[in-house]
Amino acid sequence: MIAHSTPRPAERRPVLRLAATLLVVTLPTTTLPLPAHAAEAVTPARASGVRKVVQDRAKPMMSSDPGGAAELLAGEAKKTKDPVLFIDAGEAYLAEGVAERDKAALTAAIEHASIGLDIAAFQQDPRCDPEWQHLDAGEFDREIARGKQVIEDSEKAIADLDKPVEAAPEVEEKKPDKGTPRDGRGLIAGGSLMTVVGVGGLAMIGAGLALSAKAQKDVEALDPSVIDFDAQFQDIDKKGKNANVVAYAGIGVAAVGLGVGIALLALGIKKRKAYRAEHGASETAGVHVTPALGYGYGGISLGGRF
Template sequence: MHTRLLAAAIAVALPLAPVPAAAAPIAASLTAPLVAPLSLLADAGTVTPAQASGARKPVQDRAQGLLKAGNPDSAAELLAEEASKRSDPVLHLDAADAYKTAGVKNKSKADLTSGIEEAKIGLDILYFLQDPRCDPDWQLVDSSEVSAEIRRGEKLVEDSEKAITDLDTKVEAPPPVEEDKGRKKAPRDGRGYIAVGSLLTLVGVGGLGIMGAGLATGASAQKDIDTLADSLKNGSIMQAQFDSEKTAIDDKGKRGNVLTYAGIGVGAVGLAAGIALLVVGIKKRKQYRAEHGGASDSPSAMLLPALGRDSAGLVLSGRF
């Protein structure tokens, strides 16, 4: 059917003669009906690339709308029908592209095969347009664009054939991954809660330490300013010295306030979250041990005092 339509569409103003080597592709791909007289469209008048492009654009726009709507089947049928009516190689290639999209989407070898047929018809016409005996008044595609359209058609054929091969190839499922039976899963005995809770508790204790340091710094600054004020009052120092030393003492007091407020925030959050997680973890550990029996590697944590010559604090130790 496609061959008869193509034979009815090609018109040249030259007498029939053997096709030269430049037209070999069309001679190899078309069958017997093409040897009929090629004057069937002799009365069709001049067809320029601009006229052909303007005539195909509404069809392409309608097809593009169908493609955007997720309906490549209808787009392919529309393009193929209009391409046959007009013998337009560009529309034939557009139809091949739409059929390829439908074939991949529907996993349909029939659609892919139809796309290959449309592409080959378009290629036949494009090869003919390259023949020097082609009627110069019948030019559906600009001569500068013919080669690019031929490459597009060949690529469509190649991609569609590959898609058919992919459909014929059964993809083997990867072997199931065997679970490593030698790896022991961590018991759900609350040790994670205890570990995190202990860490947050330690952070909270550290915050309290920062708060203590801030309070001590603030108290020291207050003591210094009181001593400095007494020295000014009894005349031991002058006002200029007082003002100079007061600035440094004020900065020390501000640092103490910053440390105090930061320590309060860190300590409150750390202790609140840490103690809550410790409670949950210890509860889960007791429940786990009640269900599975005691275990020597059960997590444990201890908070101990730490005293030094110039420091005092708490030390968290444990096994998780």
């Protein structure tokens, strides 16, 4: 007997399907390594060229706006890390602080000068990158001395601002000596003296004009045909010029003497009147000045009761 087996239906086996998932990880840019860039070497010559451009911009501002110059220099110093510009900024802040009596500006001067000194000293250290040098060896001592001077001057200016303001000593009014008259007689005496000087100036004017006129007549009377005409002319011309000098000098003397003298007389008479009124005196004071001019002379007539 032949046994027949009943065929089983085909077994369904599960098909395993894997879905590939792509995992993308995004890192912040700050965590990524930066590509290496070759930094440009900072040499004293290159630094000097960049520095000069900044200094030329700041120089015109130092006299009119030292605060603006300080901000300009400080900003460029922070960009370039140039110790010289830091010290320049310190000098500008010092100028502003002294001019404005501003302690904050003086403090900024010390701060910037100190930074400049620190950078300059660090660059002289053998461990510093030789391709980051703003100063030649010959410039180092000069800039160090300049930075220290800025700090010293700023500290002194701050100390001066902190000093208490002392009150000005009272000036004791000098009391008049006993017996010294306060009735204007001194002013009248001085005014009289200066008026006399002014009268002398008027006399000089008159004399100078007279001599000058005489010289002119003598020149006109000369006979050109005489042998010594030139010598006579020069002699008379010299006398005429001297006479003019006397007249011009007299104008100055008269102006000063009469101007001051008459002013003193007027003031003295005013005080004299006030003094007499205060003490009950009935006598009044007065003065009159009358010009007295004529051909060949000049003067004034002074009169009054004091």
